[in-house]
Amino acid sequence: MADNSELWLQQLLTQHGGRASFAVVMDWLLNDSQHGFYGSGRCCFGPRGDFVTAPSLGSGLADLLLKQLIPCFDLLSEQPGKLSLIEWGPGNGLLALQLVEALLALSPPWLARLEILLLESSAPLRMVQQETLKNSTIPCYWPEPDELVNEPRRGIVLAHELLDALPVERFVLFQGNWHGLDVVLSSKGEFEWQTGRPLAAKSVEQLAAMGLETNGGNRPEGWCSEWCPSLEPWLQQVRQGLQQGWLLTIDYGHPAKRYYAPTRDGGTLLAYRAQIASPELLAEPGSWDITAHVCNTLVEQLATTTGWCWQGAELQGEALLRLGLAQLWSELSTPGNAPISWRLARREEYQRLVDPYQLGGFWWLQLCTPGLPGMVPLLSVTG
Ligand SMILES: C[S@@+](CC[C@H](N)C(=O)[O-])C[C@H]1O[C@@H](n2cnc3c(N)ncnc32)[C@H](O)[C@@H]1O
Incomplete structure (x- = not known):
């Protein structure tokens, strides 16, 4: 019973x-707003919670990710108007906070034009995010998806571990x-x-x-x-909310050949x-x-039918190495003021971020609105 x-x-x-x-x-x-794992707000992120996410280990992901996002905003800032960094499914808001802190430290010339938008379906988690970001000097807003569709933005949509939570x-x-x-x-x-x-x-x-x-x-x-039947409407909705820009999703995933290999019974x-x-x-x-897991091939196939240009899939470990993780790692061995305990924690964080059997096995799926260069080629031109 x-x-x-x-x-x-x-x-x-x-x-x-x-x-x-x-x-x-x-x-x-x-x-479910009363009983659901996210809807009720009972989920707990981090090494002492239900599961580890990259932001819960430290700011390594945000610091390196920003190197990829900055050239995109540089390009968009050539035209006047507001710029938006949109996080869809922000959990406890830690990644957004880490990005805010890294942006403030770098202070790019378009910073005063930037807004942070957080799209969150869980009311209790929205309150957690508001608390996490309460001191942000970059303005943060929590619009409904429809508000974005009614006033599409120019910028970047980031979805970190969102697609793997869409119902299948x-x-x-x-x-x-x-x-x-x-x-x-x-x-x-x-x-x-x-x-x-x-x-x-x-x-x-x-x-x-x-x-x-x-x-x-x-x-x-x-x-x-x-x-995942909800992937197509989600891609459509995000596209309608983005006048010009990029979408980067980060999740565990497989290409269809692997996902649906006859030997992989049970999903x-x-x-x-x-x-x-x-x-x-x-x-x-x-x-x-x-x-x-996300089926990377499904995202690629749906990209064209939902108005996106597919820019490719890359393993997180490789993306972070491309963005300079190895150099940051070796800098940890250079004598300096940082305490040894901090350096050891950072070393472990970097190791988990690149290890293909841990967070390094995540996939970065990159899409953009028509007419824009891919994030990676743009980085190699400007970076
Ligand atoms: C696995 S958590 C990821 C949290 C965060 N991005 C991180 O990496 O720490 C999934 C998040 O997406 C939110 N979410 C799920 N479906 C959503 C939807 N359709 N629209 C907006 N948020 C959604 C959940 O409430 C939760 O905040």
Whole structure:
């Protein structure tokens, strides 16, 4: 019999007729305003929290990332008007704060024209971000996505570990066709996985474009994985909110060939809490983070249909080395005033940021509005 922590999800499922697709359930688990992991604000970032993010280790990511963002703003600043650094899904606001501090230290000539916009779906997290950024001398605002669409900006949209939190649909090969994998409330009040309806023609087409044959190809009956139906509307919305500029997303990901390799049965979905990863996606609903890798190929394919120009994918470790991480690392060995404990912590942070088995394995996906150069080529011209 289900315990009390499951009551709210049981009630939602009952209101939904006792069955829902996993994308609907994942949205509840993460974003429900009372019980969801993010929506309720109960998530806890950092080494002592539920999971480590790069900003929770230190400002290394922000400092190096800024080297890539500055030439983009330099170019945009050639035309008059406001410039915007837009973070979508800012968590506790630490990355935005680190970027603000690094920007103030560098003081580029267009700084007075810069605003920081934070797009956050969770009301409690918005309050945490407002507290984190309360002393920022660069103006910070928390608009709704529609406000951005009504007044599109020129600038850069940054989405750090947002796409891996967008709800995904699970699908399974059943009698030679792709079907949804639904969550069902049993007569005993337990959550069960059940094969649902055949996927809609558009979804099957989308999967076929990523190499998943409509009849499953050589995958065995019962093979399952996931894909992200909310990615296309999100890319569309962000594009509508950006008159001119770049979009940089940073997440765990795979190209479709790897994501949907016949040997990778079960997909990439995992639950996280207190630094523990678990495959139990429906246990203690709302108290675990649920995350799926991003399919880099899907982002690339959707870029063109949503009005973006695809600029490429790069591993975070390689991007940070390109931006000078090795030099910063070696500077830690040069005698100076910084205490040894600080240097050792920085060394460990850099190591985690580049290690391909840790945060170095994240992918930087780069897109821009038509007519702009890519972030990386722009950096090599100006940098
Ligand atoms: C995994 S956390 C990443 C936090 C932060 N970027 C970091 O790296 O520390 C995901 C964040 O995205 C927010 N979020 C999820 N879906 C969103 C959406 N559709 N629009 C805006 N924010 C969203 C969550 O509330 C949370 O703040």
